[in-house]
Amino acid sequence: MIENNSKDEIREFTSLISHSGKRLIETVNNVLDIAKIQTGQIEIKKKPIFIYSIFSDLFTFFNPLANTKNISLNYHNQDSECVLIYSDESRLSIVN
Secondary structure, eight states: OGGGSOHHHHHHHHHHHHHHHHHHHHHHHHHHHHHHHHTTSSOOOOEEEEHHHHHHHHHHHHHHHHHHTTOOOOOOOSSGGGOEEEEOHHHHOSOO
16 A cells, blocks of 8 residues: 555655666567568678777776665686677677
């Protein structure tokens, strides 16, 4: 019952619902993009990308949120600066 929840709990639940909705929309959009890639409607622009930069960006993006939840994030960078993959950087970016 809503009457039994504090305003902070209601805000937290509302935020959780909002974030979950955004994730669901993002998932649906990703599935649609995969279908478009398979049918040639979207062109993949492959270029060399350092794995280190991807992990570094992910860590920088998610670490503040993890800290607020008392979760420790870390990754080990063992010569990954030299590892390249060929992919469409815009498809790997966390901010599109």
